[in-house]
Amino acid sequence: MPMFINVSIGLETSFQYINYMKHFVLVLLAFVQLSCATQNSSPGEDNSIKKLIxxxxxxxIENKTINDIVDFTFFLEKHLISEGVYQVNVKSGITFKKCIFKKPVTAFRKMVDGKIVLTSFQGNVSFIDCVFQDEVNFRGSRIMGRTDFTGSTFNDSANFEELNCYDNAYFNQCVFEGVSRFQNAFFNQKANFMSAEFDEVISFQNSMFNSELQFSASKFYKYADFTLVDCRGKVLFNYAEFTEKADFSHSIFAQDFHFVSTKNNTTNFNNCRFLGKVSFNKLDVLNTLSLNESYFLLDMPKIDVSSKKLIKNSN
Known part of the structure; x- marks a missing residue:
């Protein structure tokens, strides 16, 4: 009889242990699922972006706040393209709409040894109505598809030096609150900066525009550098406003150039080449407009500026 009682107690204890383990496993599974769900809903999208690329x-990605650094140079294996220069090739189309980026967004990386990594995008690169709270760097990027930053705000610096856009590029209605750099950029198709605002210094020095360039109704609150630009298509700056100095010297405008109803402080077009029709109508000039040593292939245009403010010794 005592033996029977002991076995019964042992079996009861075993069943209790099994039930306890079942509850433990269920709780553990629930915790894992909750943890995964929390990770999937976190603001940082870096991991999911990497998986897709x-x-x-x-x-x-739409209507998200991104808390992680977005660095396209880390998503794929880099390949050597020249001495000290590597490149990653992104085949995915990239689209962000109405997103907020808390940390840097970059497609350029300089390593400790001085070597650099660039990014080549085979599809589109679109950041529509986005807010960049930290720096943005697409220096040296090649974008084969459409480039679209329409309506985006850059709270910090924006670096697009040596950018190569092979399709249409849209920066219309953008707000650049920090220093912006577009030196040595190449735009193969239309480049649209209509109604853009530049709060700090902006430079397009030595950039090439192979098609139409649109800057109508844009506002430049600090120095605007357009020296040495090569414009192969029509250029429009109608209703643009330059609060401080703007310099277009040593530039080439192969087709029609429209600079109508602009507001200027000191604007220079020295040593420029105008090969199409030129419009300098209804200008508002605070200090001077200089066209010294500039060449006009067609007739010298009518310039609506008082002789005291106009400097010209044109060919």
């Missing part, structure tokens, strides 16, 4: 799948 690795699989060459399109990236489309």
């Amino acid at each position: 690795i699989k060459d799948q399109p990236v489309y």
Whole structure:
């Protein structure tokens, strides 16, 4: 009889242990699922972006706040393209709409040894109505598809030096609150900066525009550098406002150039070449407009500026 009682107690204890383990496993599974769900809903999208890019799948993210650094040079393996220069090739189309980026967004990286990593995008690169709270760097990037930053705000510096856009590029209605750099950039198709605002210094020095360039109704609150630009298509700056100095010297305008109803402080077009029709009508000039040593292939245009403010010794 005592033996029977002991076995019964042992079995009861075993069942209790099994039930306890079942409850423990269920609680553990619930915790893991909750943890995964929390990770998937976190603001940082870096991990999910990387997974899509690795699989060459399109990236489309809307109405998200991104807390992680977005660095396209880390998502794929880099390849040597010249001495000290590497490149990653992103085949995925990239689209962000109405997103807020808390940390830097970059497609350029300089390593400790001085070597650099660039990014080549085979599809589109679109950041529509986004806010960049930290720096943005697409220096040396090649974008084969459409480039679209329409309506975006850059709270910090924006570096697009040596950018190569092979399709249409849209920066219309953008607000650049920090220093902006577009030196040595190349735009193969239309470049649209209509109604853009530049709060700090902006430079397009030595950039090439192979098609139409649109800057109408844009506002420049600090120095605007357009020296040495090569414009192969029509250029429009109608209703643009230059609060401080603007310099277009040593530039070439191969087709029609429209600079109508602009507001200027000191604007220079020295040693420029105008090969199409030129419009300098209804200008508002605070200090001077200089066209010294500039060449006009067609007739010298009518310039609506008082002789005291106009400097010209044109050919």
